[in-house]
Structures are given as C-alpha cells and as structure tokens.
Amino acid sequence: MNIKETLEKIFRDVFEDEDIILTESTTAEDIEDWDSLTHIQLIEEIEQEFKIKFTLQEITGLKNVGEFITLVERKLSN
Amino acid sequence: MKMQEHEIEKKIRSISADQYMEIIKLARAAKKNSAKKADIKVAVIGTCSLQYFVMVLKVILLKYGISAEIYEGQYDGINMEVFDRASALYCFQPDVVIVLSDYRDIKEFPSLFDTNDAVDSYIKKNGEYYSEMWDRLSEIKGCHILQANLVTPVERVLGNLESGVYYSRRIFYQLLNIEMTKRKRKNVTIIDMEYLASIAGKDKWFDRKSYFMNKLPFSLEQIGIVCDVFAQQIAELKGKIKKCLVLDLDNTLWGGVVADEGPLGIQTDPNQAEGEAYLEFQKYILELKNRGVILGVISKNDYETAKEPFDKNENMILKYDDFSAFIANWENKAKNIEAMANELNIGTDSFVFFDDNPAEREIVKMYHPEVTVIEVPENIAEYVTALERAHPFDWLNITKEDISRTESYVSNSARKTLQIQFKDYQEYLKALEMESEVGPLDKNNLERFTQLINKSNQFNLRTQRYSEGTISQMTSSPDYRLLTVKLSDKFSKFGIISCIILKKEESECFIDTWVMSCRVLKRDVEKLVFNHIVKEAVNWKCERITGEYIPTVKNKLVKNLLPELGFELIETDDTGKERYSCSVELAKYNKTMIKER
Numbered sequence: 118m119n120i121k122e123t124l125e126k127i128f129r130d131v132f133e134d135e136d137i138i139l140t141e142s143t144t145a146e147d148i149e150d151w152d153s154l155t156h157i158q159l160i161e162e163i164e165q166e167f168k169i170k171f172t173l174q175e176i177t178g179l180k181n182v183g184e185f186i187t188l189v190e191r192k193l194s195n
Numbered sequence: 196m197k198m199q200e201h202e203i204e205k206k207i208r209s210i211s212a213d214q215y216m217e218i219i220k221l222a223r224a225a226k227k228n229s230a231k232k233a234d235i236k237v238a239v240i241g242t243c244s245l246q247y248f249v250m251v252l253k254v255i256l257l258k259y260g261i262s263a264e265i266y267e268g269q270y271d272g273i274n275m276e277v278f279d280r281a282s283a284l285y286c287f288q289p290d291v292v293i294v295l296s297d298y299r300d301i302k303e304f305p306s307l308f309d310t311n312d313a314v315d316s317y318i319k320k321n322g323e324y325y326s327e328m329w330d331r332l333s334e335i336k337g338c339h340i341l342q343a344n345l346v347t348p349v350e351r352v353l354g355n356l357e358s359g360v361y362y363s364r365r366i367f368y369q370l371l372n373i374e375m376t377k378r379k380r381k382n383v384t385i386i387d388m389e390y391l392a393s394i395a396g397k398d399k400w401f402d403r404k405s406y407f408m409n410k411l412p413f414s415l416e417q418i419g420i421v422c423d424v425f426a427q428q429i430a431e432l433k434g435k436i437k438k439c440l441v442l443d444l445d446n447t448l449w450g451g452v453v454a455d456e457g458p459l460g461i462q463t464d465p466n467q468a469e470g471e472a473y474l475e476f477q478k479y480i481l482e483l484k485n486r487g488v489i490l491g492v493i494s495k496n497d498y499e500t501a502k503e504p505f506d507k508n509e510n511m512i513l514k515y516d517d518f519s520a521f522i523a524n525w526e527n528k529a530k531n532i533e534a535m536a537n538e539l540n541i542g543t544d545s546f547v548f549f550d551d552n553p554a555e556r557e558i559v560k561m562y563h564p565e566v567t568v569i570e571v572p573e574n575i576a577e578y579v580t581a582l583e584r585a586h587p588f589d590w591l592n593i594t595k596e597d598i599s600r601t602e603s604y605v606s607n608s609a610r611k612t613l614q615i616q617f618k619d620y621q622e623y624l625k626a627l628e629m630e631s632e633v634g635p636l637d638k639n640n641l642e643r644f645t646q647l648i649n650k651s652n653q654f655n656l657r658t659q660r661y662s663e664g665t666i667s668q669m670t671s672s673p674d675y676r677l678l679t680v681k682l683s684d685k686f687s688k689f690g691i692i693s694c695i696i697l698k699k700e701e702s703e704c705f706i707d708t709w710v711m712s713c714r715v716l717k718r719d720v721e722k723l724v725f726n727h728i729v730k731e732a733v734n735w736k737c738e739r740i741t742g743e744y745i746p747t748v749k750n751k752l753v754k755n756l757l758p759e760l761g762f763e764l765i766e767t768d769d770t771g772k773e774r775y776s777c778s779v780e781l782a783k784y785n786k787t788m789i790k791e792r
Contacts, residue, residue: 133220150223154246157405158219161415173404 120186120193127162131155141183167193198224204257208564212255212419219247219418222254233264235433238284240268240276241295241343243412248295252422259430260565270410273300277328291339291429292332297412298345298368309362318367322374329383339432340383341425344372346392346413349401384428384591391421427589437567437587438541439489439519440480441532443550444501448480448513449473450575454496458503463510469575470510476578477512484517488588489539491520493531493550497650498523498713499749524650528555529562537688547587624718624788627684631720632792633727636670636677640691644679647694651710652749654693656742656756659708661696674699675707676731680724682715682789689715693724697731704732704779706742713752722785725760729782737779744773760785 118126125139132150145151151159156176163185164170169192179185198206203225210217239245239252249267256263266287268276273294276284284292301321305314325342332340347368351357357365375385392400395417402414413421445452450462450469464470484490490513494501501523505515515521520535528550536543544565550556556568567587571578636644645663652658661669669675680693692715696708706728711720732740742757744750758764761783762775 131220133223153409157409157411157415158216160404162216171404173407176404177408 120189121182123166124163124182124185124189127159127166131158131162139182141181141186143182144180163189169193200225200257200262203254204260207254207258210419211570212423213416215416215419218251218254219415222250225254225257226250232262234262235291235429236264236266236287236289237291237293237429238266238268238287238289239293239295240273240284241293241412242271242273242297242300243295243406244270244410245295247411247415247418248422251418252293252425255419255422255426256429258423259426259433259435261426261430261433261435263429273328277331280331280334285335288335289338291341291432292335293341293343293425294328294332295343295412296345297343298348301345301368301371304364304367305362307362311361314362314367314370318370318374321371322378325375326378326380329380333380333382338382340380341386341428342375342379342383343386343388344375346388346397346400349397386424386428388421391417391424395420424586424589427586428591431589431591436545436590437547438545439491439535439539440483440547440549440588441491441493441535442480443552443555444492444494444496444504444523446551446575447549447571447578448477449504449508449511453504454500458507461504461508463504463508465510472575472578474510474512476575479579479582481513481517483588486588487590487593489541490518491535491539491546492518492522493528493535494523495525495528496523497652499652524646527558529558532559532563532566534690547585549582621788627718627788629682629684629718629789630792631683631723631789632681633678633723636666636679636694638670640679641667643691644677644694647691647710647712648696648708651712652747653713653752654709654711654716655747655750656706656709656753657745658747658750659696661708666696669696676735678724678727678731680711680720682718682720693720695724695728697728699735699737700741702736702738704728704735704737704740706740709742709753709756716752719785719787719789721756722760723787723789723791725782726785729779729784732779732782740777740779740782742775742777744775746771746773 121139125137128139128148129135129137132148132155137148145156160171160176167189169189171188171192175188179188203221207218207221210221212218237252239249241248245267249265253263253265266284266289268284273296276282279285305317309317329340329342332338345368347365351365353360353363357363360366372389379385392413395414400413400417402411402416405411405415442448445461450473451460453461462470463473465474480490492501502515502521504511505513520538522531522535524531526534528548532543532546532548536546542565543563546563547567547569548556548559549569549571550559551571556571559566560568567585569581569585569587572581641663645661645666648666649660666677670677676697676699678695678697679691680695682689682692689712693711694708695706698705698707709724711724728740740762742762744754744757746754757773757775757777760777761781762777764773765776766774
C-alpha cells in the first residue's frame with residue numbers, strides 16, 4: 118500500500134465512509150465530517166500508522182491531501 | 196449504516212476505556228442516532244473545548260444503561276453561564292452539571308515572597324469563587340454537581356523550588372484542590388482529575404498540539420478513561436451502585452489449587468514474591484471491606500476444602516468471617532451469583548466479579564451483563580491495579596451506615612452479634628425467625644438433592660452416594676420416601692439444606708440417608724426432621740425406626756445424633772458401624788424454634 122492508499126484507509130475508517138476516494142486536491146471542503154475535531158483524530162491515526170510525530174506548524178499549514186502525502190513522505194525519509 | 200442505540204450499548208460494553216479510537220467512532224455513531232427518551236439531563240460546562248467530552252460521555256453513559264440528553268456549554272463559558280440566571284444552562288434544567296475546570300482558568304497567583312498568610316487568604320478568595328458557583332448551580336432544583344479538580348501543570352517556573360516555597364504556583368494549585376474538597380457541599384462531587392492525570396503520566400495526559408489547535412484540555416487518548424469516571428458517578432446518582440465484590444479463591448486469593456495442594460500447600464508465603472503478591476491483594480480486599488464493600492466468595496470447590504485455608508493457613512489475611520456470603524460448590528457461577536444475590540438480598544447489578552478464569556468471567560458476562568466483570572490480568576502483581584482501573588466502588592459518598600452494612604450483611608457475623616445479645620440460646624434461635632418447609636422431593640430439586648447427598652461429608656450418617664437416576668427411581672417406588680428441608684431466617688434464605696431418604700423394610704422405617712448442610716448446624720433442624728421421620732413411619736404403619744451411623748474420617752459430627760434423639764444402640768460391628776433403633780410409639784415430639792410452612 119502506498120501512502121495515498123494508507124491515508125485513504127485511515128480517512129475511510131475515521132469518517133466511517135467506504136466511498137471516500139482521495140485525490141491530491143481533496144480538501145476539508147470535500148468531506149462532510151472533516152472538521153477541526155476529526156482533524157485531530159486523523160492526525161492521531163496517521164501518526165500511529167506511520168509511527169511519526171507531526172509538529173504543530175506542520176499540521177496547521179496543510180491545505181489538501183496532496184500536501185498531507187508530501188508531509189508524510191518527508192517525515193518518513195528523515 | 197445506522198447503528199441502533201442498543202447495538203451501540205452492546206458494543207460499548209465490550210470496549211475498554213483506553214481504546215479511545217473505537218470509543219470515538221461509536222460516539223460519532225451514537226451522535227447521529229436519534230436518542231430515545233433520555234433518563235437524565237446532563238450539562239457540561241468548562242473553559243476548554245467540550246465537544247469530544249460531550250460526545251464520548253454520551254456513549255459511555257450507554258455502557259451504564261443510561262440514555263442522556265447533554266447540554267454542551269459554550270467555549271470558555273463557565274462564568275457567563277453560571278452567573279447569568281437567564282442563560283441557556285438554566286433553561287436546560289439539568290439533573291447533573293459537570294464543571295470541567297482547568298488549571299489555565301487561574302490567572303492570578305501569589306507573588307514571590309508572599310507570606311503564608313497572604314497565600315492562605317488568596318486560596319480562600321479563590322475557594323469562595325467555587326462556593327459561589329456551586330451555590331448558584333444549586334438553585335437548579337435537584338441538581339448535582341460534578342466538579343473537576345485541577346490537574347497541576349508540567350511547567351514549574353521555580354523548578355524544584357516550587358515545592359520548597361509556599362507561594363509557588365504548584366503549591367497554590369494543590370492548596371486550591373484541597374480547598375475545593377473542604378468547601379464542597381452535599382450535592383457536589385469532586386472528580387479527581389489530578390489523580391487520573393498522574394496515573395496516565397502528565398507527559399501523556401497533556402497533548403499540547405491538540406490544546407493549541409483545538410483547546411483540548413487533555414490528550415484524546417484519555418477521553419474514554421475520563422468520561423468513564425464521570426459516567427460512573429452519574430450511574431451512582433441513578434442508583435446503580437456496586438456494593439459487593441465477588442471473588443474466586445484458587446489463583447485469585449492464593450496461588451495454586453487448594454484441593455490439590457491442601458490448605459498449607461497453596462501459595463501464600465510472605466517470603467516469596469508470588470505469595471507476597473497474593474497477600475497484598477488480600478490486604479487490599481480487606482481494606483475495601485473495611486470501607487463498606489461487601490465481600491463474597493464463589494468458588495468451584497467442595498465447601499469444606501474451600502474453607503480450610505481460612506481456618507488452617509496462618510498466612511491468610513482475609514478471614515472466613517470477612518465474607519458476607521461464601522459459596523463453594525460445583526454449580527456454574529452465573530447460577531451462584533443469583534443464589535448469592537438472594538442470600539444477601541441485594542440485586543445482581545450491585546455485583547463486581549473478580550475471577551482469574553476467563554471462562555468463568557465469560558459465563559457471568561453472558562448471563563449477567565449487569566454484573567461488572569473485572570478483566571483480571573494474568574499477572575498477579577497487577578490484580579490490585581486492575582481493580583483500581585475499573586474503579587467499580589467509586590461511591591458518591593461514604594456513610595457510617597455503609598461501614599456497618601458490611602457487618603450486617605455478614606450474615607454469619609450478624610448472627611454472632613445477635614447471639615451475644617441473648618444469654619439464652621433458645622431465645623437467640625427464636626430471634627432468628629426461622630421458617631422451614633419439609634416435604635417430599637420435588638422433581639425440580641432433583642439436582643440439588645443429588646448434589647447435597649453426594650457432597651455432604653460431615654452431617655452424613657451413612658455416606659451413601661447415589662446418582663440422579665437412582666434417586667429418581669426411588670421417588671417412584673412406594674418403599675421409599677425422599678424428603679427435602681428448606682430453611683430461611685431473618686438474614687438469609689438457605690434453600691434446601693437437608694435431604695432424607697427413608698426406606699420401608701417390613702415393619703421398620705430405615706433411615707437410609709440423612710444429610711444436612713453445615714451452614715445450619717445447631718438450629719434444631721435435626722429435631723424438626725426427626726418429627727417428620729416419625730410422621731412418615733406412622734403413615735407407613737411401622738413399629739420401629741432404625742438408623743445407622745457408619746463412621747468416616749469426616750462425619751464425627753453426627754456420631755451422637757441418633758442417641759441424642761432417643762434412639763437405642765442395638766449393634767456395633769467390627770468396622771465401627773453402629774445400628775440404632777427407636778420405637779415409633781415412644782418417639783417424643785421435639786419442639787423447636789422453627790416455624791413450619
């Protein structure tokens with residue numbers, strides 16, 4: 118599973134919606150329940166899944182799923 | 196897919212409080228659910244973000260069988276809502292108000308070098324704020340307040356000196372927590388968040404990222420554990436109170452199996468790590484009893500074997516009399532829980548079940564979802580912490596009656612106390628208000644009858660063992676009479692405590708079997724039974740009643756039973772078997788203090 122697929126799995130799990138399909142341009146606007154609360158949940162799940170820890174500034178600047186993927190890639194390569 | 200409330204309720208029961216992701220998912224599902232009629236109205240107010248708390252509290256309350264309507268206060272809204280009688284909070288008319296105070300609420304502190312008196316008056320001033328808030332909230336009719344105390348933060352500007360000077364912030368928070376406790380009114384319960392945080396460890400408790408992003412007062416990981424503590428208090432308010440701790444014996448109170456290793460062979464050695472762990476656990480249990488928790492034993496063992504360590508093993512910290520009910524038999528434990536509830540006259544929903552055997556836990560969970568079943572860890576060193584983590588005995592308050600209650604529930608102890616009050620034993624027996632029912636064996640009681648006959652060792656004249664099939668055949672034979680004796684007194688219902696098999700042998704009525712449970716010794720039950728034996732003999736038109744005493748290692752207790760009832764010894768053989776006989780005509784009727792039904 119690549120990063121995008123793993124993220125998709127986590128998104129589907131958190132939002133309990135099997136129909137979610139992520140693209141690089143997916144934003145919070147596109148997913149009904151994606152609010153500040155579910156965002157925290159997403160971060161926790163992603164941190165656990167990839168065994169990484171985001172900094173506050175990393176997650177506040179995210180604009181879309183594409184940036185999410187780039188961020189995870191960068192954290193994993195460090 | 197929409198989950199119904201009862202499905203969510205069922206699922207939430209099997210989730211442990213630290214599986215926070217699962218809990219949040221269920222909470223989200225429950226949120227979407229149109230709630231059935233609420234049992235209780237809960238308002239949550241605080242200074243931090245309350246959304247998660249409210250969402251999760253709702254679903255955890257379902258675990259306790261409580262459907263709640265929850266009011267979510269505004270962000271940083273404590274002062275605004277509490278001190279405005281026209282606020283939405285007052286309109287909501289909650290039964291319970293949860294006040295999630297936070298250390299960040301405190302903006303002013305003592306200054307460096309303030310005198311102790313100055314600090315104390317500062318504390319008083321802050322304390323008055325809480326008193327005033329509680330007074331205001333108490334204007335809501337019947338409202339109970341759950342007040343979170345302050346989790347002292349990780350920051351220590353003065354470093355270690357924070358504990359070295361009285362004017363430090365750390366001391367200030369600590370004193371303020373104590374001040375809350377001192378000032379609390381009757382309808383206020385302090386929720387010890389500081390303790391919960393210390394158990395989690397403060398590095399884990401505080402999630403700074405989530406605070407800055409979302410104003411979460413503590414890490415999401417703790418949400419289930421925290422809400423569970425609040426939910427349990429609400430359950431207590433609704434009368435769902437756990438009163439009785441039911442314990443297993445083998446590998447729970449001691450190491451090993453007493454039936455195999457004997458009362459002295461079991462592991463209770465204070466000089467060995469394992470033994471010490473069991474003894475620590477016993478000590479903790481004893482302290483629970485001293486604070487009013489009723490103790491019970493349900494063990495798969497012979498009663499005598501199960502009791503032996505309490506009599507003979509000097510290492511044992513718990514004594515037989517510490518238990519209000521002691522059930523050791525071979526019944527399944529779900530059934531025994533019902534029996535114990537009957538005996539103690541409390542509901543099974545007030546039980547907490549602690550058993551090292553997962554199969555036993557499963558069966559209890561299955562038949563009694565209302566019983567709190569502790570997930571006992573394999574590691575005995577963690578027994579105490581497992582009970583602590585489940586915090587089943589988080590009572591809203593503790594009264595002197597609670598303490599005396601354990602005593603009054605200790606039926607045996609209670610009887611003993613009663614005994615002291617009466618100099619005359621007959622007077623004591625009278626005060627027990629015993630009632631008995633003696634009658635032919637009912638088919639429904641075949642199992643109990645067989646069990647008593649095959650398990651009784653002490654009060655057993657001939658120690659004849661019969662299968663259920665054989666006993667069943669006897670009931671349909673005109674030559675046999677099978678009697679059961681039920682007994683109850685003002686403390687307990689004992690159920691069937693004695694079984695008798697009589698056999699007609701021409702003009703003689705032969706006592707083939709006579710067993711009795713040792714729980715009811717010295718109550719003249721045997722005299723009452725004898726009256727019935729005579730009655731049966733008369734019905735059969737027999738001239739004599741004959742009986743035998745066949746000695747075993749365990750039945751010395753009944754060696755003199757027959758002569759004491761007026762039988763004459765007619766024969767002793769070389770095995771020690773004694774044969775007795777008694778004339779039906781001359782048999783005397785015994786008066787007892789037992790009322791017959």
